[in-house]
Amino acid sequence: VADTPVVAAFAEVAVPLPLAGALTYSVPANLEPLARPGCRVRVAVGKRRTVGVVLARRAAAPAGIETRPLESVLDLQPVLTGELLELASFVADYYMAPIGEVIRSMLPSALPPWGDRRIWLTDAGALAAPRSEAERAVIEAVREAGRLRLGELQARTGLADLGRIVEDLRAGGRVVVAEENETGARYVTAVDRAPGGLAEQVEAAGRSPAGRAVLEYLAAQGRPATLSELEGEVGASAAVVRRLLGKGLLKKFTQVDHLDLDRHLLAARPGADLTPRPDQAAAIQALCDVVGQRAFAGFLLVGPTGAGKTEVYLRAAQHALASGRSAILLVPEIALVPALAGEARRRFGGELAILHSSLASQERHQEWERIRGGRARVVLGPRSAVFAPLRDVGLIVVDEEQDPAYKQETVPRYQGRDLALVRGRACNAAVVLVSATPSFESRHNRERGKLTGLELTARAGQGRMPEGILVDLRAEKDVGKVGEARFSARLLAELRSTFERGDQAILLRNRRGYAPVLLCRACGEDMRCADCGLPRTYHRKQARLVCHYCGSRVPAPERCPTCGEAALEPVGAGTERVEERFRELFPEVVVDVLDRDAIRRPGGAAALLARFASGEVQALIGTQMVSKGHHFPRVALTAVLAADSYLSFPDFRAVERTYALLTQVAGRAGRGDIPGRVVVQTYHPDHYAIRAALENDDAGFAAEEMRFRRLFHYPPFTRMAQVLIKDRQRARGEGEIAALAARIQQHPLAADLRVSGPAPAPFERLRGEWRFQLLLRGASSSRIHELLRATLPPRSASEIVVDIDPFQLL
């Protein structure tokens, strides 16, 4: 952040409203030194008051604008560094999102204002002489009050540059500033040995064995300890500690209590300290070199499941820490955090911070403050962790980089993986994209030399790649009626022998509920959701019909609501029906279901996974959730009940996703010392994605899919943008999209681009709104941006959604 200009009486403030730019406010003299770029400020907007962030200071207001004053400044230190403010403006620009909403998505919600934090003197602060009049005033006020809110301190001293003075005092160890407001504060008293030799101190402690034990323990640890720790470790009561304090042998501290984040951790796997194989060592070396050189470089780390990719990037992160830099570890979803957090905590200890949305808000704020204060230098979290307020980031890891979850589907619609590269470039970091089945964007970038390929070949330990078994469902006759949960003869045989050996199995069925459709055999009624126009899914246990697109639900009818016949038949099978059929086929096998419905129930995913990991449960049926990240050494068989379910999606990435999913599922089987098997049931046994996944032919698959992408001008050979118009009134939406399409097609820039549509969106109606789209494709994104900026109306009767680099077209 540049120094505040001498005359800069105005501030550009990003407010959380859908406004393209920032608003300009005047800076009152008393806030002059406080309102630095990156600090939050309270401002009035229209009739309301809100919290914004100062983007920059400027000497003059825009012509013709009557400015209002900033009301207060909420931070002593900027919450966003200059680097992150620049990243914010990049995101706003590139994804065509309001800057205020970008900033809002970068900060944890409701971060307490600094005025609510408390300040108190340390022993050193109480003794040291003030270095200025202002310091004297601050120290006097704090001494008098004992402990007080910073807001109160500001009121009592009236100092304009209180922020700088408090920071100086804090940096000099003379005051403590709480990291949280009062309600969230968790402080403990800690003690440490006073300066002096241990032998003399033990002597001075007298004959108290507990007192000697305390001193020896503290000397051995070489750090302060809390009272409860001393009680637990050496059995010293508070009275013993008080006596030692009285003799001047100990000194007292107040420190912030460490959060109990252990509930977010799973135990670290054994064997993690094995010497890296040569291919791992080479990859580690390549990453460490870049971290050390402080030059940006992007890598694509590829290797099959179980090849030890995690070990590579964790070691690179250790190197980043050792060289004084910091690291960000991104995972696609929070369900994957615990597995990695255990191992990361083992390596990084208190330097690890975990950021994710299911942390309580106090925990989130505390983690965030630890990061901002430089006390935690490794951050683990989902896509939003790419905005972690770390300084000097040396390494950014994007694990499972092909995962669609890196794309945020609400404003700002950013792609976390791409922003990792943008941030890495800005801070001279190594950025590693990690995958067993890389996205085509990343493969393409590797081929063009924008990413350096790193490859791991061997599977770690004795685990071998599983044997793939393809079942052609077209040839299966006696597996039950079409539309039911289908278990082929081969699958049944494989399941039987797996359970007989006492091994476990995972079954993938990528749909929740009992059946995707409840159909009336008499009249053909299929129970559509009135708002979305699509059939609702039948959930038998809950006796409900649920729309999977908007969540609306109705009781499941006994008779057809249209014709009154009792001829309702479930068509197709979701996890619930697979479970029912499984219980009929294997009554003696204990089975569980893992899907979005299951994890909402009390206990949730963690309890479920623990039961499976312990062997108490032998079979796990689930949606793609079962395919991700978990390590179950006793799983000998995985089965995909219908591999075609994605292929029928009208999405150019459907094939890529099918391939990634099948490869991932296959990776679940046969880790540890058990040889694994994968059964894939399909109606398209010759499809190249299915074949390649079963035969481990990544190169063959990539070549075929690249050919298709090139031929039909899809990413990675083009950049894409989707413009979606939503309106409750169909005719108005159609009118708006037609008008926009006409403007775009007539624009000179459209000559270089491919414009598809206007057309109904893949889901023509969702949540009561009609949806129409235009797709733009071109060689570069800048042309697309230019065209959109020139043709999008500033406002429209319908809602307009612009999605740059869309992932799923809905």
Added chain:
DNA sequence: AGCACGCCGACT
């Protein structure tokens, strides 16, 4: 996003 202003249908 909210919240105003402003111009056309069914009500005390």
Added chain:
DNA sequence: GTCGGCGTGCTC
């Protein structure tokens, strides 16, 4: 004659 519908404009 008004209350209220949501279309349109604006927020420093």
